[in-house]
Amino acid sequence: xxxxxxxxxxxxxxxxxxxxxxxxxxxxxxxxxxxxxxxxxxxxxxxxxxxxxxxxxxxxxxxxxxxxxxxxxxxxxxxxxxxxxxxxxxxxxxxxxxxxxxxxxxxxxxxxxxxxxxxxxxxxxxxxxxxxxxxxxxxxxxxxxxxxxxxxxxxxxxxxxxxxxxxxxxxxxxxxxxxxxxxxxxxxxxxxxxxxxxxxxxxxxxxxxxxxxxxxxxxxxxxxxxxxxxxxxxxxxxxxxxxxxxxxxxxxxxxxxxxxxxxxxxxxxxxxxxxxxxxxxxxx
Numbered sequence: 001x002x003x004x005x006x007x008x009x010x011x012x013x014x015x016x017x018x019x020x021x022x023x024x025x026x027x028x029x030x031x032x033x034x035x036x037x038x039x040x041x042x043x044x045x046x047x048x049x050x051x052x053x054x055x056x057x058x059x060x061x062x063x064x065x066x067x068x069x070x071x072x073x074x075x076x077x078x079x080x081x082x083x084x085x086x087x088x089x090x091x092x093x094x095x096x097x098x099x100x101x102x103x104x105x106x107x108x109x110x111x112x113x114x115x116x117x118x119x120x121x122x123x124x125x126x127x128x129x130x131x132x133x134x135x136x137x138x139x140x141x142x143x144x145x146x147x148x149x150x151x152x153x154x155x156x157x158x159x160x161x162x163x164x165x166x167x168x169x170x171x172x173x174x175x176x177x178x179x180x181x182x183x184x185x186x187x188x189x190x191x192x193x194x195x196x197x198x199x200x201x202x203x204x205x206x207x208x209x210x211x212x213x214x215x216x217x218x219x220x221x222x223x224x225x226x227x228x229x230x231x232x233x234x235x236x237x238x239x240x241x242x243x244x245x246x247x248x249x250x251x252x253x254x255x256x257x258x259x260x261x262x263x264x265x266x267x268x269x270x271x272x273x274x275x276x277x278x279x280x281x282x283x284x
Contacts, residue, residue: 005043079108083119083128116185130261135189152253176207176225
């Protein structure tokens with residue numbers, strides 16, 4: 001809240017209701033007899049007392065992480081094997097793994113990219129210590145922890161829909177949709193998002209099905225159609241002007257990302273550290 005200056009946005013990131021977040025803040029305020037935030041129409045700002053509490057909270061968090069690093073260095077664990085579905089594994093986790101290694105250099109990390117279904121299966125078989133997937137866990141015996149939801153956007157070539165920042169579902173369908181093959185975790189997540197807002201995937205004219213996100217992006221860049229993709233998968237091309245990202249009118253589509261692991265598994269110290277780091281920091 002102190003960083004994003006919004007109770008509602010903080011509640012969404014923490015996967016809590018806004019009243020629950022407000023209640024926790026109120027508990028701290030009663031404990032110290034001070035007000036931590038000033039409320040404004042545009043959001044919230046820390047008070048002087050709030051800045052003091054925030055600074056100490058940062059120091060406490062740094063001390064806990066320092067303690068974990070020193071304790072972890074006393075006894076090196078085996079490597080942590082992380083399975084990830086393609087979108088998260090290719091576009092989000094590499095940066096997160098690098099950030100984790102900066103804090104815990106003694107940990108050995110191995111990332112393997114598989115389909116969403118394969119990641120879940122290999123987590124259950126103990127081939128992977130944990131997995132990060134698009135959409136919910138579907139197999140019994142897995143614990144799924146929701147992480148930050150990822151925004152979905154319409155993606156087109158730079159010259160398409162000039163001067164526009166949004167596009168209607170009908171316009172998107174008319175241009176022809178490039179999408180992943182059936183069975184893809186990302187395809188299923190996008191279909192679920194559309195179904196949730198009352199738009200059947202069959203309403204959209206599919207121009208072609210492709211096996212990878214990179215193939216879809218290349219085809220879109222060449223002007224062969226449009227696509228619905230997560231922001232994290234296209235942000236580099238959008239920054240470079242190779243692709244244009246548009247919101248879809250009337251829709252606020254988000255794709256859930258989940259950390260999955262076996263409910264009955266006793267994780268190593270390093271794996272526990274990584275799971276806490278991932279759920280606390282989400283991804284880069």
